[in-house]
Amino acid sequence: MKTAIVTGITGQDGAYLAQYLLNKNVRVIGAFRRGAERTSWRLKYLGIDKDIEPLEFELSEFAQIFKAIKDIKPDYFYNLGAMSFVGTSFDQPLYTQEVNYLGALRVLESIRLAELETRFYQASTSEMFGEVKTIPQNELTPFHPRSPYGVSKLAAHWASINYRESYGMHCSNGILFNHESPLRGDEFVTKKIVSCFFQISQNNIDFFELGNLDAKRDWGYAKDYVEGMEMITNLDKPDDFVIATNKTNTIRYFCELAANEFGYNIAWKGKGVEEIGFDSKTNKTLIRVNPKFYRPAEVDILIGCYDKIKKVAGWKPKTSLEDLVSLMCSEEIKLNNFFNTNKVN
Ligand code: NAP
Ligand code: F7E
Numbered sequence: 001m002k003t004a005i006v007t008g009i010t011g012q013d014g015a016y017l018a019q020y021l022l023n024k025n026v027r028v029i030g031a032f033r034r035g036a037e038r039t040s041w042r043l044k045y046l047g048i049d050k051d052i053e054p055l056e057f058e059l060s061e062f063a064q065i066f067k068a069i070k071d072i073k074p075d076y077f078y079n080l081g082a083m084s085f086v087g088t089s090f091d092q093p094l095y096t097q098e099v100n101y102l103g104a105l106r107v108l109e110s111i112r113l114a115e116l117e118t119r120f121y122q123a124s125t126s127e128m129f130g131e132v133k134t135i136p137q138n139e140l141t142p143f144h145p146r147s148p149y150g151v152s153k154l155a156a157h158w159a160s161i162n163y164r165e166s167y168g169m170h171c172s173n174g175i176l177f178n179h180e181s182p183l184r185g186d187e188f189v190t191k192k193i194v195s196c197f198f199q200i201s202q203n204n205i206d207f208f209e210l211g212n213l214d215a216k217r218d219w220g221y222a223k224d225y226v227e228g229m230e231m232i233t234n235l236d237k238p239d240d241f242v243i244a245t246n247k248t249n250t251i252r253y254f255c256e257l258a259a260n261e262f263g264y265n266i267a268w269k270g271k272g273v274e275e276i277g278f279d280s281k282t283n284k285t286l287i288r289v290n291p292k293f294y295r296p297a298e299v300d301i302l303i304g305c306y307d308k309i310k311k312v313a314g315w316k317p318k319t320s321l322e323d324l325v326s327l328m329c330s331e332e333i334k335l336n337n338f339f340n341t342n343k344v345n
Contacts, residue, residue: 005072007031007057007107008080012183013123015042017078017226022051024230029072031057031081042183045338057081059103066110069118076233077111078121079104082153085187086127089149090296100152101159108163108171117170119233122160124173125153126218126244126302138305139175139240146297161240170238174229177244177304180324181222182331190219190328193255197262198332200286207286211293213255213275216248216301221319221327231313244304245317252277255287257322261329 004021008014009030018028030052032040043049055068059081069077082100083089089096104122111118129137130146145151157173164171184191189210196208220243228243252268255277259266266287267280277287309315319327 001025001027002075003027003029003072004076004078005029005031005055005068005074006078006080007059008082008123009052010040010042011080011084012042012181012185012222013080013179013226013229015046015048015183016181016223017080017229018043018052019046019048020223020226020230022048026076027053029053029055029074031055031068033058041339041342044342045183045335059099059106062106062110065106066113069107069110069116070114073114073116074118076119076121077107078123078229078233079107080123082123083149085185086147086149087187087293087295089147089152093148096148097152097155100149101155104156105159108159108169111169112163112167119170119238120160120163120172121229121233122156122171122173123153124157124160124175124240125150126175126177126242126304127299128154128157128175129302130299132299132301135301136244136246136303136305138242139308146299147295150299157240164238170233172232172235172238173240174232175240175242175304176225176228177218177220177242177302179220179222179225179243180328182328182335183222184328189251190254190325193251193258194325194328194332197258197264197286197329198336200264201262206284207288209288209290209293210251210255211290211295212298213252213289214250214300215298216250216303218244218246218248218303219254219321219324220245220317221324224318228309228313228315231315232309235313239312241309241312242304242306243309243315244306245321246303246305247321248301248303249321254321254325257325258329259286261326
């Protein structure tokens with residue numbers, strides 16, 4: 001039986017990857033931050049909380065990381081732990097580097113010092129493309145990150161390549177474009193939109209506020225994407241791969257799809273901060289713009305080309321945006337019941 005350490009086990013991808021690995025009969029050691037038991041609701045929701053072996057783990061603490069890796073000698077190390085919210089990275093740029101870049105470096109250095117054959121996976125991101133130089137973006141597209149988050153992830157990406165080239169370690173980077181699911185954190189725009197329409201449908205709120213409605217993202221389904229992570233680490237040759245859907249849509253379009261799922265028909269009027277989204281059946285305003293959700297520098301458009309991983313590993317996306325929105329909206333009701341019954345955060 002192979003052993004995998006997964007950082008970020010309490011997050012969206014950590015939960016789905018753990019589920020996928022367990023189904024492949026891999027022993028999963030879930031790296032939790034101290035006190036994070038409160039937030040392991042995703043593992044509980046998937047019914048796998050008892051199947052994960054917990055490991056207390058802080059990405060800013062070298063001695064703890066080194067000892068864990070040396071003692072456990074994992075076959076795989078999936079580094080999914082990160083300060084992952086782009087908006088917050090502008091307020092916490094140093095902390096973001098500390099966890100996202102130096103955290104990855106601590107793991108790489110520990111594997112090297114412990115002289116292990118561990119296969120390392122780094123959660124790289126389309127945010128590294130930032131102000132994009134080509135459309136679509138692939139593994140050869142030059143990088144131009146637009147946030148402290150993007151910069152930290154780019155540094156970690158290169159550290160992973162550097163350990164591969166310098167020491168022959170099995171280090172791979174998955175350059176994943178935005179991927180969403182019912183388990184997405186509430187602060188990310190897709191989950192925020194779905195949750196807010198659900199709250200409107202329950203008469204708990206009248207409307208909600210968003211920032212830039214024109215940004216375009218290549219959204220896929222997280223459950224499809226973790227399969228790509230597992231495929232990448234099992235290739236003979238470590239390498240870097242884009243995982244995406246090769247389709248891009250605006251935040252505005254995402255709102256329209258989610259609104260439909262709850263029986264609203266969104267129409268738009270006004271421009272900039274004056275713009276509103278209203279239900280054309282009732283004329284009620286459901287969406288307003290608030291500049292507090294704008295970012296100091298925006299990533300305007302992302303669209304990824306997944307040809308390389310398709311050719312090398314046979315991976316391709318299985319879920320359309322329309323199906324993804326539909327499943328997020330229907331699961332929102334179940335999640336709400338789950339929270340009411342389980343009294344978890
Ligand atoms: P997420 O839901 O925000 O989860 C982040 C995880 O990182 C949480 O488990 C969190 O633990 C953990 N973490 C944060 N700081 C840590 C620290 N100092 N030490 C140890 N663990 C720490 O993120 P996700 O969406 O699953 O994404 C997984 C990874 O892929 C992240 O690295 C993200 O940057 C990257 N990525 C995501 C996307 C996407 O669209 N989802 C796309 C490209 C790349 P707590 O629960 O204790 O906070
Ligand atoms: O923003 C715009 C916002 O926060 C998407 C992370 O998983 O994917 C994610 O980063 C877009 C941006 O995701 C609101 O300005 C408008 O243009 O959902 P998001 P992100 O920044 O793309 C990448 C690939 C990662 O690697 C990250 O870890 O939506 N937007 N109004 C808004 N965004 C938020 N959050 N909230 C709003 O009200």
